[in-house]
Amino acid sequence: MKKGLALLVGCTLIIGTILAGCSKDQSPEAAKATDSGKDTKPKILLYNNLKEPTSIDPPIGFDQVSYDIVNNAFEGLTRLGKDHNPEPAMAKEWKVTPDGKKYTFTLRDGIKWTNGDPVKAADFEYAWKRLLDPKTASDAAFLAYPIEGAEAFNSGKGSADDVKVKAVDDKTLEVTLAQPASWLIGMVSSPAFFPVNKAVVEKNAKWAGEAATIVSNGPFTITEWKHDSELKMVKNDQYWDAANVKLGGVTYKMVNDSNTAYQLYSTGELHTTGSIPADLSEKLFAENKVTVEDAAGTAFYRFNTKMEPFNNVNIRKAFIAAVDRQKLVDLVLKQKQKPADGYVSPGLKDPAGGDFRKVGGSLIKFDAAEAKQLLAKGMQEAKYTTLPEVTLTYNTNDVSQRIAQAVQAMFKDNLGIDVKLANKEGKVMTDEQKKLQLQLSRSSFLPDFADPINFLDGFQSTNPFSRTGWVNASYDKLIKDAYNEPDEKKRFALMHDAEKILMDDAPILPLYFYNTAYMQSEKLEGVVRHAFGFVDFKWANLK
Template identity: 75%
Template sequence: MKKLSVWVIVLTFVLGAVLAGCNSNNNTTDNGNTPAGNNKEQAKEEKTAEAEAKIVMYNNTREPTSLDPPIGFDQVSYDVVNNAFEGLTRLGKDQKPEAAMAKDWTIAADGLKYTFNLRDGIKWSNGDPVTAADFEFAWKRLLDPATASDAAFLAYPIQGAEAFNSGKGAADGVMIKAVNEKTLEVTLAQPASWLINMVASPAFFPVHKATVEGNAAWAGEAATIVSNGPFTIKEWAHDSELKMVKNDQYWDAANVKLDGLTFKMVNDANTAYQLYSTGELHTTGSIPADLSDQLFAEKKVTVEESAGVAFYRFNVTKEPFKNANIRKAFVAAVDRQQLVDLVLKQKQKPAVAFVSPGLIEPSGKDFREVGGDLIKFDAAEAKTLLDKGMKEAGYTTLPEVTLTYNTNDVSQRVAQALQAMFKDNLGVDVKLANKESKVLSDEQKKLQLQLSRSSFLPDFADPINFLDGFQSTNPFSRTGWVNAAYDKLIKDAYNEPDEPKRFQMLHDAEKILMDEAPVLPLYFYNTVYMQTEKLEGVVRHPFGFIDFKWTDLKS
């Protein structure tokens, strides 16, 4: 009995060891703690969940300049910022401003005092409450000369704003005041009928004070960005893609249908089209020129009204563009109709002035229609103006001219087309140079370039937004151009309560701008894109930026 018992015990241990060995080899991970089958199942579930998630793939063309609201003053930056942050108002589906962080507001009878009442329960993505003090801090930071924001001039209607931004006043003199956590008071120096529309612009979005003050580079990486909009930034592979996820702290999260967004940075139209064709993009605005006619004919491209203008800036502090007639000669030498028809091929309208169509006057007419065509293509006139300008400047030979454009295939084609037009219509050999957008912008600001590519997209629907940037003190100008009469007209327009008189001042200002020619308008923007039928509710604002808040992705 004892001997038999021993063998039973031995066999029991051996069998247990074998079974344990089988379990060790097949059902546990290397560290023996988690079942491998569970691990595989979890990975499979995660992969399935990721595939089923509503993630919109969108081509934003290139790396944002900055995701700091007062700094990233361009479309590729603000298209991201507009979905990660939110202001007191937000442009709605109907393009009109609606309540956002502010639940409502009141305007004093004289149009000078605005009182915004914030919603209850609004939060930052880290859970902190969004308060009126966040807006006071952000708006004064926008105006702080140390911030050096190109968008600061937008806030000049606020009392004390221009003085502070120009170094002639203090922050305390800016009439933006958080009365309490839920109330923001703003006092204007003069009525600004566009203010409610304007504060929907990313330049006026709040920023999280502790984050901004605790880290000067806070807006440079996904991990350090605290936002308050429909989406938050999860990952940012610079110059490649930026991933956003739904912000569960957002006050209106119940109406956000997407799980997230991926902003691709593909700066070549052909590559973007291929990604769209293979389903790696749900929508793209990059239409290859060589396929444009076919895609339009097949009705695969959508065209919508938009606003803004593509143009070149002359540096009037550098030869030969110190002379106005030489600048006007270059303006007259450009066949804009040929440019949009044969080079761009995306149904744009040739620019006939600086302010684009779509802005309605008090009379109900379009500002552009009333203002008429202020520039035109005329090769003979261009040559006459060049000869006249060269005599005035004392040139027997025109100094060398370099046209600088930002690095992408569309800007390159436009630059090459203009180079050919200047040769054919003026007999001038123009050199071309390309630079990355950030470098080009920096060199423009320092007045280091002769003739360089630019664009303007309006922040709100009023012609003053197009024109005030060329005041001699405005950092947006980047031309070195100074005209006292122009400056006075813009200043007077800001102070004029009579709307018909104000619009006439703006027409007069635009005529001076075109006659002095510190800029060379090329074409007015439209919105052209391809989009999968699965994608619904993308809002592309003519006077604003793309918005995915109401977007849905059907299966």
């Protein structure tokens, strides 16, 4: 996402009933229809966002709970369409030079911010350079590294003027890459690359903190934000494609308990939910009440390779081999996820048409006997007679707790180790991961665009996403070479080699690959759940 997430087992959705009558949250279009005597009521979709977003500021809120909101309030040069492929959005068209290094985007006529200001190419130039500014400290900045001068500016070795993003005029944005990046058009549909209104941001540093000061350019506009409770959006009639936005608005609830969410759905108060209780899972799946769609991303634990005992690679590999991932997805999660046998999840095609995961093969496996041997070897190398105390930290919610308890039992059964558990609020845990204060802690990754490089570049030694303390010069070089390699077949080979090093050096413990499992009323249609992106309500409707 790349992306550091404290996600559950996918996106949990809660959809409520259509609100009756006129309200202050309905769009002007809906109000006019009501006033004219038409039987048109604002259709308000209620969605469970789990918890408070980290930030609505595009380069800051680099996680699912933030970007599922940002993706509907803002829009970039491109947008992932109903078929999950990028299509024109703020940009009506673009041209690419034969060498694949220079992109020229032409913006649509008449596009506006919610405050009425025109959206200009300068807003994109400002936003992208702000994303890269070291002062912004965005965890998403590395996504822009293919742009010439981007990495140097972000690392403090260059200036903003060296970043080759230029607003030629109000309608034309030129982007020059250091090397070809076949994924660029899809990547700029990610919220990290959304524009911000320069005048608004420079006037108020806290512009993204309250509904009253947020200015956006997407299908919906934020009208109310009760922190840690709910956030409301209404249809943005300034949006260039407002005619195809059918909802009157979206209300994001913040219910961080799967059983509560399911109960709301089961009593008929909600139209859809991704919360499927484990004890009812088998019955609900058997009754065909659950829809399962392909998704992308990986749930995993991070080892702190600078902290004992995980500064020893064989001890890390012992913990990996001790986890029965098939049992985890079958008996704990029960939503038909796939056990992780590598880090890059399925669904990414290589130049020959194969799947990256299948071609790469199984790079990790459950083997209790081998786990014990690796532990003994690691303890001998580290000269331990007793393993130092280990604490596994997870983000506070019931699903993460069940997973942690199951893994704790596996460590006990397969390694003879008593691991302590600790839970922390997601923001706190992420902050402590960045400071390398945790031994072993939960994480997840959801990709921002459909290319394996998006998974793998996050573990370069200089990437803030890593949060493991792991450094491997060979890995860093392979990722750098992959970025510079124009031949797709060779580029994929480099990425396969990199993933093998990642799994062999073991700074992370993969758990399972995500899918999207949900229950939904027949009244709801048109919600697009992107495997390589975020939930999109632009085309949603309540019949």
